[in-house]
Amino acid sequence: xxxxxxxxxxxxxxxxxxxxxxxxxxxxxxxxxxxxxxxxxxxxxxxxxxxxxxxxxxxxxxxxxxxxxxxxxxxxxxxxxxxxxxxxxxxxxxxxxxxxxxxxxxxxxxxxxxxxxxxxxxxxxxxxxxxxxxxxxxxxxxxxxxxxxxxxxxxxxxxxxxxxxxxxxxxxxxxxxxxxxxxxxxxxxxxxxxxxxxxxxxxxxxxxxxxxxxxxxxxxxxxxxxxxxxxxxxxxxxxxxxxxxxxxxxxxxxxxxxxxxxxxx
Amino acid sequence: xxxxxxxxxxxxxxxxxxxxxxxxxxxxxxxxxxxxxxxxxxxxxxxxxxxxxxxxxxxxxxxxxxxxxxxxxxxxxxxxxxxxxxxxxxxxxxxxxxxxxxxxxxxxxxxxxxxxxxxxxxxxxxxxxxxxxxxxxxxxxxxxxxxxxxxxxxxxxxxxxxxxxxxxxxxxxxxxxxxxxxxxxxxxxxxxxxxxxxxxxxxxxxxxxxxxxxxxxxxxxxxxxxxxxxxxxxxxxxxxxxxxxxxxxxxxxxxxxxxxxxxxxxxxxxxxxxxxxxxxxxxxxxxxxxxxxxxxxxxxxxxxxxxxxxxxxxxxxxxxxxxxxxxxxxxxxxxxxxxxxxxxxxxxxxxxxxxxxxxxxxxxxxxxxxxxxxxxxxxxxxxxxxxxxxxxxxxxxxxxxxxxxxxxxxxxxxxxxxxxxxxxxxxxxxxxxxxxxxxxxxxxxxxxxxxxxxxxxxxxxxxxxxxxxxxxxxxxxxxxxxxxxxxxxxxxxxxxxx
Numbered sequence: 087x088x089x090x091x092x093x094x095x096x097x098x099x100x101x102x103x104x105x106x107x108x109x110x111x112x113x114x115x116x117x118x119x120x121x122x123x124x125x126x127x128x129x130x131x132x133x134x135x136x137x138x139x140x141x142x143x144x145x146x147x148x149x150x151x152x153x154x155x156x157x158x159x160x161x162x163x164x165x166x167x168x169x170x171x172x173x174x175x176x177x178x179x180x181x182x183x184x185x186x187x188x189x190x191x192x193x194x195x196x197x198x199x200x201x202x203x204x205x206x207x208x209x210x211x212x213x214x215x216x217x218x219x220x221x222x223x224x225x226x227x228x229x230x231x232x233x234x235x236x237x238x239x240x241x242x243x244x245x246x247x248x249x250x251x252x253x254x255x256x257x258x259x260x261x262x263x264x265x266x267x268x269x270x271x272x273x274x275x276x277x278x279x280x281x282x283x284x285x286x287x288x289x290x291x292x293x294x295x296x297x298x299x300x301x302x303x304x305x306x307x308x309x310x311x312x313x314x315x316x317x318x319x320x321x322x323x324x325x326x327x328x329x330x331x332x333x334x335x336x337x338x339x340x341x342x343x344x345x346x347x348x349x350x351x
Numbered sequence: 352x353x354x355x356x357x358x359x360x361x362x363x364x365x366x367x368x369x370x371x372x373x374x375x376x377x378x379x380x381x382x383x384x385x386x387x388x389x390x391x392x393x394x395x396x397x398x399x400x401x402x403x404x405x406x407x408x409x410x411x412x413x414x415x416x417x418x419x420x421x422x423x424x425x426x427x428x429x430x431x432x433x434x435x436x437x438x439x440x441x442x443x444x445x446x447x448x449x450x451x452x453x454x455x456x457x458x459x460x461x462x463x464x465x466x467x468x469x470x471x472x473x474x475x476x477x478x479x480x481x482x483x484x485x486x487x488x489x490x491x492x493x494x495x496x497x498x499x500x501x502x503x504x505x506x507x508x509x510x511x512x513x514x515x516x517x518x519x520x521x522x523x524x525x526x527x528x529x530x531x532x533x534x535x536x537x538x539x540x541x542x543x544x545x546x547x548x549x550x551x552x553x554x555x556x557x558x559x560x561x562x563x564x565x566x567x568x569x570x571x572x573x574x575x576x577x578x579x580x581x582x583x584x585x586x587x588x589x590x591x592x593x594x595x596x597x598x599x600x601x602x603x604x605x606x607x608x609x610x611x612x613x614x615x616x617x618x619x620x621x622x623x624x625x626x627x628x629x630x631x632x633x634x635x636x637x638x639x640x641x642x643x644x645x646x647x648x649x650x651x652x653x654x655x656x657x658x659x660x661x662x663x664x665x666x667x668x669x670x671x672x673x674x675x676x677x678x679x680x681x682x683x684x685x686x687x688x689x690x691x692x693x694x695x696x697x698x699x700x701x702x703x704x705x706x707x708x709x710x711x712x713x714x715x716x717x718x719x720x721x722x723x724x725x726x727x728x729x730x731x732x733x734x735x736x737x738x739x740x741x742x743x744x745x746x747x748x749x750x751x752x753x754x755x756x757x758x759x760x761x762x763x764x765x766x767x768x769x770x771x772x773x774x775x776x777x778x779x780x781x782x783x784x785x786x787x788x789x790x791x792x793x794x795x796x797x798x799x800x801x802x803x804x805x806x807x808x809x810x811x812x813x814x815x816x817x818x819x820x821x822x823x824x825x826x827x828x829x830x831x832x833x834x835x836x837x838x839x840x841x842x843x844x845x846x847x848x849x
Contacts, residue, residue: 107485146728150587160532192445198508201480201818201832201833201834203814203816203817203818203832204810204816205814205816205817206491206814206816207812207814209809209812209814211814211816211817212817213817213832213834264568284843286821298823301550309614310612310614311613312613313609313610313613313614314610314613316609317604317606317607317609317613318609319778319823319824319826320602320605320606320609320623320823320824320826322827332509332844334507334510341803341822341831342801342803342818342820342834343803343804343805343806343822344803344817344818344819344832345797345804345805346802346804346805346806346807346809346812346817347793347807347808347809348808348809
C-alpha cells in the first residue's frame, strides 16, 4: 500500500529558528513554495546576527573549528537530500570537504595573518586578526549548495555572523543546509539564511548601518548601486567567488588590531 | 585625598616660569616664490594656470605660491605615472627598487633639519615634534619598506604578489611628510607608481620631497606630486587610469570616495576619522596616565585622527586625575612653532580653527563645563588654548564628533564593562588607550575594544613596522608593517601544477 509522503515546508533560517516570512509571502522555486523574505525579515536577521557575534567570536578558536567540523558531519548524514536539491553528489561532497578544510583553519589563520612587530622602541607590539562583525553575503546562484558554503564558511570561521541571501532560483539546498547548521551546535544567529527576491533584499542589506561587510561577488548589474549603498557606513566590500578557497578569503572579513605595551620594570 | 596628593595640592604652580626664546633658525629653508606641479620628474607650470598662496598659520604670512592642479594636470601626472610604470619601474629588479627607497630614506635623514623646519613653518606644529617624530618616522618608513621591495614573495604564503599599477594618494595636513611616507614608501616598494596630492594647506614639504627624489635619481614619473584643494583630489579619484586610491582624511570625504569608486573595480584603502577613548582605571600609575592623556590629545594640537579625545576615567579617581590634568595643562607652552620649548603650536588653518571654535561653543551650550589654563595667545595666526570639558554626556557633540583640535571631553565609568561600552559607543574605531597596572585587564579590555590600534599604558606611538588603521567608519586597510603592503599588491594564486 502506498503512503503519501510528508512534505517539508521551506522556511527562513533566522536566529537559529525557522520562521516563515513575517510578510506571509512565498514564491515558487524548484517546485516548492519557498518563503519570500521581506525587509523586516532582513532587519530581524541582522539583529539576530549582531546578537550572536559576542558569543561566537568569544568562543575559543578550537571550539569554533569543532563546530564547523560538525556542520560537515551533519551534512554527511544528509548527502542524499542535498544531492537531490543541488547539482548532485559531487557538489555535496565538495561542500562537505570545504567545511572540513575551513574547520581546520579556525585555530591557524591568526598565526598566518597576525604578526609580532619589531618596533624601534621598548614596546611589546603585536597584531591580531579579529572578526569584523556582521557580514552580508549574496550567495552565488550556482552552484546552489557549494556556492553558499564557499562564501559562508570563510565568513563564520573568523568569528563573524552572517546574513545570507540564498540563490533565488534554487534556494532549497540553502534551507537544507540551514537544517544541518541548526543541528551542529552553531549558536543561533551566527548563520541566517533568507530566501526570496534578491532585488527586494540586497539594497537593504547593502545599506544597513549595522552590517560591517558585504560579499557581493554574486551581484550582477546592481553591484555598483550596492557598493554605493555600502559606503554609507564604510562597509568592507568583497567580491567573492564560489571557486576561491584560501585563508585570504577569511582575511577579507577580518580586522587587524595592533596592541602596544611598554617594556620595562 | 592621600597625603601625597595633599602635598602636591599645595605645591607651587610653575606656571609663572619664563623661558628664554629658543627659536630654531629658519634660514636652513630656501623657498621659491612660486611652485609648479611635479610631473615626470620636473616641476612644471600647471596647465590650469592657477596658483594660490600657502601660509605660515602661526603668523598668517604667505610663504609661497603653489599650483592649483586642474584636470589636465591630473591627466598628465597619471600619464607620466603610467608611462613610468610600464616602461621601467615595474620591470626593474626588486633589489634595485629597494635601493632607490634606501636612498630616499638616507636623504631624508641627511636633510631632516631642513624638512622639520619647513614642516613647522607650513603646518604650525612644534619643531620638537616635527624634529623628533615626523622626520625620524618618515625616514624610518622608507627604510622599512625599502627592505620589503625584494622580499614580497615571503610576505604572503602561497601567493605571487604583483604590483597594481598607478596609485592615487591623497593625504592630510596633520602630518604632511609622514603621511606622504606612509603612502609612497609601500606603494613604491610593491612596484607601483604614484600620483600624490598633499593637503591644500601643507604642500611645501611634499614639494621639497620632489627635490629628494631628484637627488635619489628616482626615474621620472615614478612619483608625481600635484598640489591643490579638494577639487584636485576628486579629479585623481575619478581618473580612469588610476588603479588604486589611498586616502587619509575625514570620514565624510572617505565615504564620498567610496561612493565615487563604486562599480569601478579600483582598489581602495581609507584611513578616516576617530573619536578614541583613553580609559584610565583606578589602579593606573596616575602621573604616567596624566602624561599619556596630555600626549594623547594635545600632541600636534590634537590634529591627530587617533587622538585620545574622549577621556574615560574610573569614578573613584576622577578628582585626582582631573586635578593633576589641570595642573599639567598650566605648564604647557603654547606659541611659536619654531621655538624648541613649544608644546602646543598653531592650529593648521583658519577653517580648522573655526571648526574647533564651533564645536567648543556647542559643548558649552549643551551643558559641559569648560576648563582652559591661563594662556596668552599670540596676536596673529591661528591658536586655540588646550581645553578640557567635564560633565560631558555621551550624547554631546563634543563626545560624538571628531574635533581634531586640542579639546578633551571627560566621561566617567564605574565598571570595566561600562568603560568598554562607552568606548565603543561611536561609529569610529581607529584607536584607544587603556591605563591599568593589571596585565590581564589590559588584555581583556584590549580584546573588547573595537579599534585598530590599542595603546596600553602609553599613547600615540607609531612605528613603520606597526600596522595602523581602523575598524568601522574609521576606514579599512592598514598602513605600516607587513600588512601595509597588501593594499598595494595583487595576490595571484599559484599557477596550476606548481
